[in-house]
Amino acid sequence: MPSGRARLRAAWRRVRDVPVAGAAIRAADRLLWWWAIRGSGLVDAEYYAAQRGWRSGGAALAIADYVTRGFRQGLSLNPLFDELVAGRSLPEPDRVPALYAYLVSDRRTVSVHPWWDAPASARDDDDAAPLDLVWQRRENSAVMVRIGERSQTVPVKELRSWAMEAARQWRGGTIDPGPGPARDDVVIRLLQRGDRDYPRRVLAVVPLIEADDVVVAVVGCDASQWVSLDVAARLFPSLRRAAFPREESYRAAVNRAAVSQHSRSGTMTVIGPRSDLSAVEIRSLRRDVVSGRAVAPVEIASDGTVAAFGAAGAGARVPYPILNGHPREDVEALGEARREVPLLAGPTFVVAREDWALIGGFDGVPPGPAVAALSATLRARIPGFVCQIDPAVHSTAFARPTVFRGDGAAGTVFADERRGAEDILRAAGFHVRGWCPPRRPSTPMLPDLTWRRPDPTALRWAIKICAPPGPLGAVWGDTHFAHGLAKALRRRGQFVAVDSFDARERWTSSLDDVTLVVRGPYRITPPATGTRVEWIISHPDQITRAEVNDFDIVYAASDRWSATASERWNTVISPLLECTDTDQFYPRGLQRTDEIVFVGTARGIARPSVVVPLAAGIPVRVYGPDWRTYIPASAIAAETIPNDRLSERYETASIVLNDQWPAMREEGFIAMRPFDAVAAGGRVISEDVDGIDRVFGDAVVTFRTEQELVALLHRDPDELFPDFATLSAASERIRRDHSFDARAEQILATVRERRRSSKRHDVAR
Secondary structure, three states: OOOHHHHHHHHHHHHOOOHHHHHHHHHHHHHHHHHHHHOOOOOOHHHHHHHHOOOOOOHHHHHHHHHHOHHHHOOOOOOOOOHHHHHHOOOOOOOOOHHHHHHOOOHHHOOOOOOEOHHHHHOOOOOOOHHHHHHHOOOOOEEEEEEOOEEEEEEHHHHHHHHHHHHHHHHOOOEOOOOOOOOOOEEEEEEEOOOOOHHHHHHHHHHHOOOOEEEEEEEOOOHHHHHHHHHHHHHOOOOEEEEEOOOOEHHHHHHHHOOOOOOOOOEEEEEOOOOOOOHHHHHHHHOOOOOOEEEEEEEEOOOOOEEEOOEEOOOOOOOEEOOOOOOHHHHHHHOOOOEEEOEOOOOOEEEEHHHHHHHOHHHHOOOOOHHHHHHHHHHHHOOOOEEEEEEEEEEOOOOOOOOOEOOOOOOOOOOOOHHHHHHHHHHOOEEEEEEEOOOOOOOOOEEEEEEOOOOOOOOEEEEEOOOOOHHHHHOOHHHHHHHHHHHHHHOOOOEEEEEOHHHOOOHHHHHOOEEEEEEOOOOOOOOOOOEEEEEEOOOHHHOOHHHHOOOOEEEEOOHHHHHHHHHHHOOOOEEOOOOEOOOOOOOOOOOOOOOEEEEOOOOOOOOHHHHHHHHOOOOOEEEOOOOOOOOOHHHEEEOOOOHHHHHHHHHHOOEEEEOOOHHHHHHOOOOHHHHHHHHOOOOEEEEOOOOHHHHHHHHEEEEOOHHHHHHHHHOOHHHHOOOHHHHHHHHHHHHHHOEHHHHHHHHHHHHHHHHHHHHHHHHHO
16 A cells, blocks of 8 residues: 555645645745755856856855756756756656755765766765765865766866856857868767757767767757767767757758768768667668668657658658558568668668768758658759668657757659559558548558458457557566567467557557457557457456447456456456466576565555565665655665566565555456566565465465565575475476466467357358
8 A cells, every 4th residue: 555655745746736726835846945955065056157147146046046947948056967867867857856856865876967977986985975975075076977988087176167168158059060070971969958868879879989970969958968968079079069949940950960071972870869779770771871872760650650661752742651650560571671762751861971962951952851852852863862771770769859840841742652652561561452642731641551461360469558668668567568478479370569558549550450458557449440359457446347348358367356347247358367478487597595676666656565674674676667765775776677687586586575556456466477486486475366376376475464574574485485396396387377378379269269250240141
């Protein structure tokens, strides 16, 4: 159950949305933040004034401005504190100033600067947080600045002087990159305001700086970003930087960043502001790009679907982005060899500098979708010009879009080259029956497709989950659950796509034969077409008769709830427990340690299975995000753990802790963690759930109260759990009877029977 403090926090957050009371609470928040920061000793009023362009201003004014609006604009009260970077690991960074959140957290563990590893410094001094310590001693202290393989010890006074200079420069507004080094290949790394991952994106191009002319151009640049880029430029003098207004168009930003006084030989690579391409991928993308050829990656949309595999004109003002709205799995059928397309699409591309100069950059391109219009112009001006997509390189766009003025309407009609799109669609496994006219002038024509079965028994499946796309969803158990099930179905000759919550309504869902919804914390309405399956694995308290009636087949991960819900709603809900991925979870013969381990997020509450042992003085190694508010930072082993390392972590733990959502516990839903841990050869202490003893036997020991949990953890684990042979037998049984392969066999058989029955029914009518 949530603690009293957690319930109070939740109530306080709800009241903030009430018109009158909310305004008072928000004012009280700002006053609280002001007082805490005022007493921190970390405020550099002169530095803040430099960012604001004030001639003067004391600490009180600087703090008041910062807590009211400055923190949302990326301003910082201390030159060693990067608002964006610090906020990445602190709670509610869009609402709460990062400096305040830092002050009420375990300061020793918070990353406050992109190039100075403050938490690593804490291990050398146990008395104070690194930032507090070096700032107090700033007249004589220094920090180690590291960017990629290059490092430099910089006195704090000098680092502050750099920051002051950079802040004043940033305040001046637009900053063009200036002349670059005489190098053949140019790399333009676009960034956007508010990007908390900007250091990672900068680090991705650092290996290119020695050989290439690298330009980092930030659109709507925050002060923190510019100050940090200034440090990078001091360590890498050939690195060029630029800051453009937020309302800048993509065309204008690329044009300004591309200005160079040197050779027109070589290539120009433009990387979109939300792209996560690595240096290796950039080099791969520009390989063999010469005059007469341009290459782009597969563009992935923010929902995880394909944004474009290039584009094709359709005799309209907006070209068709090939494979737009398709799951990424459809690209796999195209292999890894580059494919020719009529046009490029998306903000990331490589072109020969000679060709770019020939058309005058974007100045020589008519209005409309920028990169598509650019490639059409290149083809028109240069005989035999070829546009290619590299299927092996995917450019993702999971960060929030915050910049660029729109391209506006196309000035000309794109030539009808739908045959080029149809070639790609056929290679991806589709038959094009025709084309649908655009719904609006600003939308493209879309193909009318059917999926071509690679085998008569193959079905096209879409597993839809509640997890968000990209890195945020990668830590969700639902994501690993879906991919484990997908692998098992693919082994049975099925095509399977996994759709994030944001892609739950992708327009290509009508192509799917089977939609399988893994029901987590949110309801997902299935499409009207195909066979519709729901597997309820959590939050049974949210399920309604109406939701269940949306599906043809319904499973639930609880024997008891399946029976009671079936009777209550006069329907069929079959029990199907959660399971494990046997490709990953199996004993490796590793030595067990004495560590008690918990893996999972905080869920916004003080989870008793973690906070109760810690409060009792029992050490727990916690792996998961969002724990800083609830437990000492010393208990957080890592905010994430790679899924491919989870099995060995479970096997080597003395005990793996498990708890349940209250509704799951009450209704007999067993979480996935005990299946994974026991399959790996681990030993589990879990909250009691109906049926857990029948499934796991003595490999899982249960508790009902907090007192029982503490008592169990004080006992000798070797006496609490069975011997090695018994645990090995339990692991083997779980991997045999409760694997994704076993579940896939059952689901596939039921779906095939349902589809045969539906066909017989249709014939009878």
